[in-house]
Amino acid sequence: MTMDGGTFLIALLIDLVVGVAIGAGIGYWLTTSRLKASKRELEIERQRVIEEAEIKAREVTLAAKDEAIRIRDEAENELKQRRIEWQREEERLAKRREELDQKLERVDQRERKSNQRQSQLDKLANDLEKQRGAIVAELERVAAMSQEDAKKELLAVVESDARNDMARVIRQVEAEAKEEADRRAREI
Template sequence: MNPYLILISVIALVLGGVMGFFIKNYLVAREIDKKQNSANQLLNEAERKSTEVVKESQNRAIKIVEAAEKDALGRRTEITRFEERLQSRSDQLDRRAEKIEDREHAISQRQSALDKRANKVEEMVEEVTAELEKVSQMTQAEAKALLLEEVEQEARNDMARIVREIEAEAQEQGERKARKLIADAIQRVASDHVEEVTSSTVPLPSDDMKGRIIGRNGRNIRAFEIAAGVDVIVDDTPESITISCFDSVRREVAKNAMQKLVLDGRIHPAHIETLIEKERENIEKVIVEAGEQAAYDAGVPGLHADILKMLGRLKFRTSYGQNQLAHSVESAQLASVLASEMGADVEIAKAGALLHDLGKAMDHNVEGTHAQLGAEFAARHGVGEKIVNTIAAHHHEVEQTSVEAIIVEAADA
């Protein structure tokens, strides 16, 4: 075997061992450094977390202390308020005690005054007794004169009191009589005549339109009369026709529908029925609005919806050329003034005057006078008894039970 190879192998082994030793030491040292760094990081992290925990604990402690101080402050404030209330009650008790003492003192003073008066009465009794003893020593004429003087003075006092009472009673009776005289005077100027319009005229663009309104064999005019519940009068009056009906609302519906038919030009039974129904709905809305507005203008709130609707129907009635609804509102306003001047109930007078012609808005097929029908209708819908009487009695069909009924009659004049 070659000695050089052996030497080289030995040297290589030695060098490899030495290099392996150094490499191992390097790796070990590197591992130690890594672990040392990791340990340092863990230590730093632990220190950081411990610092945060300490800070958080300190913050919590501070918050707990602040909350405790706040709670303590609140309790001290509550205790202070409680002490103030106690002090206030104590002061009130002291004041009450002082008032009680003052009352006791006043009672004591009154008792003293009563005692003094009692003593004085006793003295007066003694004086009167002495006076009587003196009188008993007078002559009969002297005693009689003294007694007559005292009786005369007492009689004068009684007469003065009676005169004052008579004057007060006479003044009161005079006021009552004056009110009655005014009411009687108002009664004498009241009127009970009514003029009623039962027909309306519809102008036509030409007389040729009459034939179209009548229709073949009268079918158009019959359809119109049946649908509207009115009579249509076609006569020799130029360029116009007449609609007749006792019911003012039906007459108004028919009048408006006829005017629209004339303008529209489509005159046949189906269109007539449709147009009349639409116009009936329009008039119903107008009636409700008119009733509500009339009650507002008259200052009579709280009326039943059916009463307002019936009241609104008066918008389409006239009497002596005056619109019946406007007349009712004016009557209510006049009744309000009269009632105020006469010291009567203004609300009853206003309501009675507004509703006094309510029966005129009802169907003419219903039997009874308008005063009777209106009163019965109002009573059925919650109107008060006194107001109902003003409606029923404004034409003397029943007895007037109040001065307000007389005022309503006068306002209707």
């Protein structure tokens, strides 16, 4: 079987077409396989990225929860400390108020005692003034006494005046003490 030139050419063309078709088929298959492999790799990479993102999101969420718990705990501790400080301040103020009330009560007692003493001194001064008047009247009555008797009566009058002066001085000292107590009470 010999082939002539035209048949050879046709056979060559057929072989060429079959070779090109087989090459194209193999190329298509290789390209498709590579695309599928790339697609699988991309899908695997996409899944890995998604998983990493989910892990990172969980980590961020946990970190945020931990931070929120830490902030809440700090706030609660600070609030607790402030409550303790307020309670201490309240107790200190209550104690101070009680001390002031006691001091005011003592000042009031001193003032009452001072007023009582002043009343007593005023009564004593009135009594002494009455006695002095009676003595003067008595002296006038006995103006015709002997020198010795007159001397005794004069000493009695001087003594009475001295007592009146003492009573006045005592009232003055008491008034000054009362003013001092009032001044200290206002300072408190």
